[in-house]
Amino acid sequence: MVNAKKAILGAAASAALLISAGSGSALADADNSNLIVEGEKLISEAVAPAGVDVEKIYSGWRFRSPETQSLQMDDFENPAMPTVDIGADIWETVDGAAGKSCASCHNEADESMKGVRAGYPKWDADLGKPHTLETQINECRTERMEAKKWKWESGDMLAMTAYVGLQSRGMPVKVQTDGPMAKWHDLGKDLYYTRVGQLNMSCANCHEDNYGNMIRADHLSQGQINGFPTYRLKWGGLGSSHRRFKGCMENIRAVAYKRGSDEFIALELYLASRGAGLSVETPAVRN
Numbered sequence: 001m002v003n004a005k006k007a008i009l010g011a012a013a014s015a016a017l018l019i020s021a022g023s024g025s026a027l028a029d030a031d032n033s034n035l036i037v038e039g040e041k042l043i044s045e046a047v048a049p050a051g052v053d054v055e056k057i058y059s060g061w062r063f064r065s066p067e068t069q070s071l072q073m074d075d076f077e078n079p080a081m082p083t084v085d086i087g088a089d090i091w092e093t094v095d096g097a098a099g100k101s102c103a104s105c106h107n108e109a110d111e112s113m114k115g116v117r118a119g120y121p122k123w124d125a126d127l128g129k130p131h132t133l134e135t136q137i138n139e140c141r142t143e144r145m146e147a148k149k150w151k152w153e154s155g156d157m158l159a160m161t162a163y164v165g166l167q168s169r170g171m172p173v174k175v176q177t178d179g180p181m182a183k184w185h186d187l188g189k190d191l192y193y194t195r196v197g198q199l200n201m202s203c204a205n206c207h208e209d210n211y212g213n214m215i216r217a218d219h220l221s222q223g224q225i226n227g228f229p230t231y232r233l234k235w236g237g238l239g240s241s242h243r244r245f246k247g248c249m250e251n252i253r254a255v256a257y258k259r260g261s262d263e264f265i266a267l268e269l270y271l272a273s274r275g276a277g278l279s280v281e282t283p284a285v286r287n
Ligand code: HEC
Pocket: 091, 100, 101, 102, 103, 104, 105, 106, 116, 122, 133, 136, 137, 140, 141, 144, 145, 160, 164
């Protein structure tokens, strides 16, 4: 299996400069650890959804070092949790001209928001496009609270998407990809397989053809998004999936799309569909 993947690697000359086989078979592919968070076993591998060209799908957690992995297994050690607590406070805080908080309409988040993260991006007929969690939350703020929009990558938005996301932790990702979503799914798929940038690489060159191999000092995963917003040790905080997409595009010296752009929304939908069946891990911890 591993050898077949390495053969494909030859296709990208530039990739060959960057990517090497895991030093020693211990590093190849996903490891065998079980992701148990606060006593609950999360689904970190699953049979690949139809149309996804790998045998199995794996959470990015399975490619991280034991030290990074352990941070996500215990909520007291998870460095994202103080931010999640801020999200819980904002949930209760009145903001905007309508004099409402999230809780005024949605009551207890652990009931009203359970399962929500697992189904986003989600089609919205009024909008005529998919809502991400961020755009849905901003719609509630502007239309229903008469409050200001939050910026995509703002502290308030990340705290809230992490808090809402946590209410689905452990539940399998399941997004709609047919009907009006088909067009968005197909655009995301195109973007995933299109080579871009000075290095002339696609997402697939790294995350489909070469997961399990090393790229410089990093162990390549399948680029799944079931843990977002994710706490990255390198960032020293939480970041959105769109921030990660942007970073990956910049690493191959491509001009990245903007956070919240139609392109990144389509990519988010497509990646969510590639990870269908994996547990929501929000807030995940990565290096
Ligand atoms: C005035 C009432 C009201 C307030 C205040 C409000 N919402 Fe909403 N929210 C709604 C309604 C109504 C919907 C359903 C909209 C729809 O289905 O089109 C909704 C939908 C949502 C959804 C999508 C749920 C799903 O099942 O897909 C999320 C997430 C959400 N709100 C988060 C928030 C957050 C976070 C806040 C505070 C920043 C907030 N809302 C404030 C009324 C409100």
